[in-house]
Amino acid sequence: MYYTGDPYINPKSFDLGANQWISSADVDSIGDNTNEFLAAYSDYKAVPVYSDPRFKYQVSTLNPEISSWKITRYTTYFDGYAAIDLGHNQWVRYTDIRMIPGTISVNAGTQLVNSQGAPTSTIQMTGDYKVFAAQKINDVFHLKLGNNNQWYAFGF
Secondary structure (H helix, E strand, O other): OEEEOOOOOOOOEEEOOOOOEEEHHHOEEEEEOOOOEEEEEOOOOOOEEEOOOOOOOEEEEOOOOOOEEOOOEEEEEOOEEEEEEOOOOOEEEHHHOEEEEOEEEEOOOOEEEOOOOOEEEEOOOOEEEEOOEEEEEOOEEEEEOOOOOOEEEOOO
């Protein structure tokens, strides 16, 4: 594949072969969210919702009384994630929400807290841990790695 512009920062177009060029704006991929992300977190904000992954028409906003949204699909462009489908072509901008990973790597010795923010224990073994939920505890974003005594402070 040939390209014009810097291929790693901002390609302008791609040659698919036989001098068939397409704009980098037209290169994307839509993937099903099977295990990569647990949810999208809107932080109780009325995030704009669009009818398509290119954000042509705003059709509504997310309910600000809800913070966690199921992700059904996502688009990726050359430079990363761009749009998240919350189901039935309800697309939000990746930059307007926080993506909650399905698993997270945590180092041994990392402090865990309970759902009120009090220290409970530490991670005993470095590794990848399944994420069960996400919420703010004392204005700090946390991921639940087990029961209500196993919340991990997670920075974005």
